[in-house]
Amino acid sequence: AQSVAQPEDQVNVAEGNPLTVKCTYSVSGNPYLFWYVQYPNRGLQFLLKYITGDNLVKGSYGFEAEFNKSQTSFHLKKPSALVSDSALYFCAVRPTYILTGGGNKLTFGTGTQLKVEL
Amino acid sequence: EPEVTQTPSHQVTQMGQEVILRCVPISNHLYFYWYRQILGQKVEFLVSFYNNEISEKSEIFDDQFSVERPDGSNFTLKIRSTKLEDSAMYFCASSERQGSTQYFGPGTRLLVL
Numbered sequence: 068a069q070s071v072a073q074p075e076d077q078v079n080v081a082e083g084n085p086l087t088v089k090c091t092y093s094v095s096g097n098p099y100l101f102w103y104v105q106y107p108n109r110g111l112q113f114l115l116k117y118i119t120g121d122n123l124v125k126g127s128y129g130f131e132a133e134f135n136k137s138q139t140s141f142h143l144k145k146p147s148a149l150v151s152d153s154a155l156y157f158c159a160v161r162p163t164y165i166l167t168g169g170g171n172k173l174t175f176g177t178g179t180q181l182k183v184e185l
Numbered sequence: 186e187p188e189v190t191q192t193p194s195h196q197v198t199q200m201g202q203e204v205i206l207r208c209v210p211i212s213n214h215l216y217f218y219w220y221r222q223i224l225g226q227k228v229e230f231l232v233s234f235y236n237n238e239i240s241e242k243s244e245i246f247d248d249q250f251s252v253e254r255p256d257g258s259n260f261t262l263k264i265r266s267t268k269l270e271d272s273a274m275y276f277c278a279s280s281e282r283q284g285s286t287q288y289f290g291p292g293t294r295l296l297v298l
Contacts, residue, residue: 103289110189110276110291111228157228171216171280172241173287175228 069094071160073176080148080183088143088179090158100141101159101173102132111157117141128152148183155180187211189290191277197296198267206262206293208277217260218278218287219252221245228276234260235283267297 070093080086092098099118103111115126122134132143143156159173190209198204210217219231232242234252251263260279264271274294278287 099284101286108291110191111278111289113286113288116286159228171218171233171283171287172230172243173220173228174230177227 069098069160069162069174071158071174071176073156073158073179075179076177077180077182080181082150082183082185083147086143086145086148086152086181086183088156088158088181090141090143090176091139092141092158092160093139094160094162097163098141099161099163100132100134101161102126102130102141102143103157103159103175105155105157105178107154114143114156148181150183150185153181153183189277189279189288191275191290191293193293194291195294195296197298200269200297201266204264204267204295206264206275206277206295208260208262208290209258210260210277210279211281211288212258214279214281214288216240216280216283216285216287217252217254218280219262220276220278220289221273222276222292223270223273231262264295267295269297271295272297 072091101116102114115124117124117134125131130145155178157178158176161173192207217234220228222228230243232246233240249265253261274292276292277290280287
């Protein structure tokens with residue numbers, strides 16, 4: 068069974084500082100990894116994904132994530148945080164299509180609340 | 186930019202009543218999903234739907250739940266007899282093809298009293 072762990076319920080960072088939101092995963096075979104963001108009273112917005120290729124993936128709003136197979140991690144990063152980045156961030160995983168025989172189910176972590184302060 | 190829409194945004198119902206949650210997926214997408222998020226908990230997969238059939242469902246998706254694509258644009262989730270524990274935020278999502286990125290709607294907050 069696949070699973071995702073987001074070890075931090077909340078991350079606090081000062082505006083202008085770099086931020087990291089951690090995610091580790093467990094899945095059979097190669098993973099497809101995703102980050103979504105949820106602003107208050109809004110749905111889940113797609114930020115970025117890793118399928119294959121370069122371990123550093125760039126996404127929306129200046130976010131990037133680094134895939135590390137040996138550590139089974141996919142941490143979300145941004146070089147310089149903005150107050151407007153404050154939101155709930157979810158990491159999600161699903162196994163590769165071939166292994167699942169077609170399953171598209173995303174398994175989410177519990178979410179990390181990011182708070183960026185002036 | 187195309188987006189998934191959901192109605193209503195909020196629904197309050199009495200235990201035992203039927204509810205229908207509605208979603209309009211992105212127009213050229215072929216795969217549709219429902220997820221739910223109980224307050225304070227993680228987002229959980231309920232069901233995926235393709236070519237007018239359920240392609241995958243979770244243990245949560247029991248006989249009280251059903252999905253339907255009644256026309257060319259809507260995708261619905263029906264809960265036949267709601268229970269208190271069905272109170273949650275329900276998200277619809279769609280993807281263009283198998284394995285591609287799933288785009289989520291804003292959710293319907295369901296409260297069962």
